Amino acid sequence: MDDQNKNLILATALSFLVILVWFVLFPPEDAAVDPNAPAIVATTTEAVSPPVVATANTEAAAAPELSKAPRLEIDTPRLKGTISLLGGRLDDLAMKAYTKTNDPKSGIVTLLSPVGEEHPYYALFGWTPGGALAFEDVPGANTLWSQVGSNGLSPEAPVTLQWDNGKGLVFNRIISVDDRYMFSIAQTVKNQSNAAVSLSPYGIVARHGTPPDLEGFYLSHEGIVSRADGTLEEVKYKDATKLPLVEREAALAEVTTATTDGWIGFTSKYWMTALIPEQGKPFTSVIKYVPSADIFQTETREPVISIAPGATASTTSRLFAGAKEWETLKAYEKDGGIGGFIDAIDWGWFFFFTKPIFAVLHWLHAMIGNMGLSIIALTFLLKALVFPLAYKSYVSMARMKELQPEMEELKARAGDDKQKLQKEMMTLYKEKKVNPAAGCLPILIQIPIFFSLYKVIFVTLELRHAPFFGWLTDLSAPDSSSLYNLFGALPWAAPTPGSMLALVFIGVLPILLGVSMWLQQKLNPTPTDATQAMIFAWMPWVFMFMLGSFASGLVVYWITNNIITFTQQFLIMRSHGHKPDIFGNIKASFGRKHAIKPAVVKKTGKK
Incomplete structure (x- = not known):
């Protein structure tokens, strides 16, 4: 498995943790039962x-x-x-x-x-x-x-x-x-x-x-x-x-x-x-x-x-x-001289992020007048803020790509000696001044930003019932459209948010999110390893259903973030002489099983 794919898997895993950490490590508490019946009153x-x-x-x-x-x-x-x-x-x-x-x-x-x-x-x-x-x-x-x-x-x-x-x-x-x-x-x-x-x-x-x-x-x-x-x-x-x-x-x-x-x-x-x-x-x-x-x-x-x-x-x-x-x-x-009154809003653990993020979002909303467009504008600002790290990461990924032929030679020389391979790889990285861990930095920065924006959208009153356009009338609530009624084309109501049907029959925004993640993957060829390829093939669609019940404002942010990341990575890779074959990678992903047959035939000697 090459280092670029390792970084991509690590990035995907960290992104996955962003979604699951709250639900696995900090599961929702049961709502307290109201003991106050009229007879008690x-x-x-x-x-x-x-x-x-x-x-x-x-x-x-x-x-x-x-x-x-x-x-x-x-x-x-x-x-x-x-x-x-x-x-x-x-x-x-x-x-x-x-x-x-x-x-x-x-x-x-x-x-x-x-x-x-x-x-x-x-x-x-x-x-x-x-x-x-x-x-x-x-x-x-x-x-x-x-x-x-x-x-x-x-x-x-x-x-x-x-x-x-x-x-x-x-x-x-x-x-x-x-x-x-x-x-x-x-x-x-x-x-x-x-x-x-x-x-x-x-x-x-x-x-x-x-x-x-x-x-x-x-x-x-x-x-x-x-x-x-x-x-x-x-x-x-x-x-x-x-x-x-x-x-x-x-x-x-x-x-x-x-x-x-x-x-x-x-x-x-x-x-x-x-x-x-x-x-x-x-x-x-x-x-x-x-x-x-x-x-x-x-x-x-x-x-x-x-x-x-x-x-x-x-x-x-x-x-x-x-x-x-x-x-x-x-x-x-x-x-009014009331110290700490702004902290009546539950800013959470990442208050040092949530407070300034909301202040900027509120300012953008005052300028633009539409909270959905304000979230998109905020995403651009946040991406610009972390661009120096992102640039180093994408440059490092591009240079790692250039080192692939030399890496293959090292693997051939080292054979099964993993210690020798690791030592020679580190020497090569040092000579070429490449940091294989640089690709993780933007993801590590994105985690607290994601949590902070999630918190802001969930707890601030200004996002409550905030409209975007069309059917998106509340950015603090899940996308109200649904596959269940073909996004309003069929004469019956969409499933109630939070129900099992709503988790399966997702809306337009989650689908766009899955497509944007899938296209981002196609900047790189489909891995030849079958297990690795399967993980990459399923990940966008898993996220698509997982985020279907999230606040639509957060999904708008993630889609925008994916589009910006795709554009940045594409341009930086091209500037370093590597032209991503996006359509070829898409075609190869659909024909992956046929693509690995020759290798099997060569290995077994069968005709």
Whole structure:
């Protein structure tokens, strides 16, 4: 087997590993089973009053009260919903710009839901009593607030809530929102009593049961995400149920103290709800799971505030509730002073590749206006970046081709002495200044690039439902065309993506990928060794079916990469005096069995 073919086999094997490593070494985890049936919702214990779980009230009692409580409308360019005056809950929120599926009629994505619905998910703010104060002296989850002023929340009009405990403490809460996804909660306490009081503000995001739309896919984190003093932590739902028991919390919990910055909340692939206390000041973040109620909670607790008689104290925190748009998160990080907020997007192990790759892709999309064309343009840029290595590789392959006659002479002289052959080959490489391993360098560079682009296409919101042209209406999803209905020519629907039929009856893009890989092989003659020839013959078609279920954006990248590689290798080989006989190699591959017959006849002596 010549060294050029060895390099090609190695390249193919490494490419094969790119596809299989995630599925073999890191198989998908089973999606967590949602234990939150409606019957459980009706009997769960209210678990929203830090530092201990409150047991005086139940969600069963809160649900009907919540349905009767007055609500204030939320209407912004990107959000719609309501705020309940019971607890001042942010528990009804949907995103105007995003539909559940690629069908515009599928309805917009709902983020937060109130208690009483199937999967409650909401945010609460309040005060924990200190000193002589009791829980009934401070506003909590079931406090009925009074609305003051505006009847609706918009970027131009904040809302003010008020509650008087009847014992000299008057609480005010001003809720405002920007034109994206950030709420600001300014809370004040006026002490009109004759004694000093102590209390501390908190924020809670709670969700009942495991999310029903949990993908459970290893490539994207879903669960709790937090940052404290520059350290990012990700905890899956199933791992939150294994946290240590903290008796004073009366729940399973993890308590972290931050001194300078941080935030905490729940995240899915595309959406997030996060509590953001005032940055630059100490706070405590808590991850909590209440087994008896099947409630997951994230909390922020601020230091205790002492308020003298006649004095007023105030605190401000923020709540992010919306889509993980790259530009939006970046703006909140840069202009809003929220450190590491861009890392709410799960960039993965190769973050040093995925972050700049997506930044370039986003810039190209802003210039071009079509994400498919942007992926093609990105492929050209990446190929240009690694071209110096590719050039050396193709030159080395061309020079190895020139050494084939001398290599055959060495093999003839060495016979069965493999050690002698290896020594003389290394001497020949040294004399001719040829590096036989140079052909592997571009492949080694391509592996992290492939993984990074795969990650970018899978987890970034900007690729969700991003169209290319024609039938390719979602580059984050597999090619929707199919051999099953002759690409739409027959009057029945294509198989559902992910089904066994969809794995067999692939679309147009995977077929083009297989053809592009096959043509790339034909730059070199078909190997005479039968086993080697069979591997090369099957490899493009194996990859074609393997990648049939991958995101179409990734297949667009691979096809473009193959075409560029084919062109580069063809031109470089020609510049070194070797003219690839592509059509001859194609013809020889179909007639390979006949081509090796003469050798068999000569060896056996039969006529």
